[in-house]
Amino acid sequence: MIETAQAFGVDIGGSGIKAAPVNLEKGEFAEPRLKILTPEVSTPQAVAAIVRQQLEHFDVPADVPVGIAFPAPIKPGQKLDFMANLDQSWIGVDVTEVFSEACGRPVVVVNDADAAGLAEQQYGAAKGQDGLVIATTLGTGIGTALIYNGVLIPNTELGHIELAKGKGDAEKYASSGVREREELSYKKWAKRLTKYYGLMEKYFSPELFVVGGGVSRQSAKFLPHIDIKTPIVPAKLRNEAGIVGAAYYASTKQ
Ligand code: BGC
Numbered sequence: 001m002i003e004t005a006q007a008f009g010v011d012i013g014g015s016g017i018k019a020a021p022v023n024l025e026k027g028e029f030a031e032p033r034l035k036i037l038t039p040e041v042s043t044p045q046a047v048a049a050i051v052r053q054q055l056e057h058f059d060v061p062a063d064v065p066v067g068i069a070f071p072a073p074i075k076p077g078q079k080l081d082f083m084a085n086l087d088q089s090w091i092g093v094d095v096t097e098v099f100s101e102a103c104g105r106p107v108v109v110v111n112d113a114d115a116a117g118l119a120e121q122q123y124g125a126a127k128g129q130d131g132l133v134i135a136t137t138l139g140t141g142i143g144t145a146l147i148y149n150g151v152l153i154p155n156t157e158l159g160h161i162e163l164a165k166g167k168g169d170a171e172k173y174a175s176s177g178v179r180e181r182e183e184l185s186y187k188k189w190a191k192r193l194t195k196y197y198g199l200m201e202k203y204f205s206p207e208l209f210v211v212g213g214g215v216s217r218q219s220a221k222f223l224p225h226i227d228i229k230t231p232i233v234p235a236k237l238r239n240e241a242g243i244v245g246a247a248y249y250a251s252t253k254q
Helices: 044-058 095-103 112-123 176-181 186-204 214-225 238-253
Strands: 007-012 016-023 034-037 066-070 108-111 132-138 142-148 151-153 208-212 232-234
Touching (some): 007 112, 007 238, 034 044, 044 095, 066 095, 095 108, 108 112, 112 151, 132 186, 176 214, 186 208, 208 238
Parallel strands (some): 007 066, 208 232
Antiparallel strands (some): 132 142, 142 151
């Protein structure tokens, strides 16, 4: 692994598993990331084998902290009890144990949106922001991270709130995956996002929303059409936030 990296981050998503060595002073990749498609049947064994492959590809030394951003609420020492977008066989599994065994070293696991929120708070759009920040990731699902005065309140699952009675989870209506599947224009999608962020604004009165996920690259096309009172800005680390945040988190735990 390249010398400028002090930690290694992996971001597990519904469509891709991305990893890179991270320069923690700068909060950026020390080498270009490697993306491997998420296996169609995304069982613990299949996903863990890819994470191992990522570590081997970058030749990550045994003493380098490894952080893994994972798309479910993570309570250390407890088995997973909820999984939305990967194979249901993850339920009942100790995620940290599975990855540590596959990688032959202890690794640290953190919710993917929490990882992204931490990275934005440490290096990006939420840096120095007081009060409540809600960082969101728009991807296959909707992930959320609550950060109050710089401190993360972990494992919020606000992509699963109901926008209206009987309508199901918000992420089934307003995620980036839904926009692609239903071929919505950015303007039409922004109407749905207005409903989502409007509800979050009503319940939480945050100082700032940060919008991340791969689609944040296109933020100029939809953010101006989200009609709410709270400032809403694109993630500065874009889609890199999950990897950088996971690496940063792992370094704080070592
Ligand atoms: C999961 C969250 C995750 C989000 C983004 C949701 O379906 O329940 O834990 O952060 O997707 O991946």
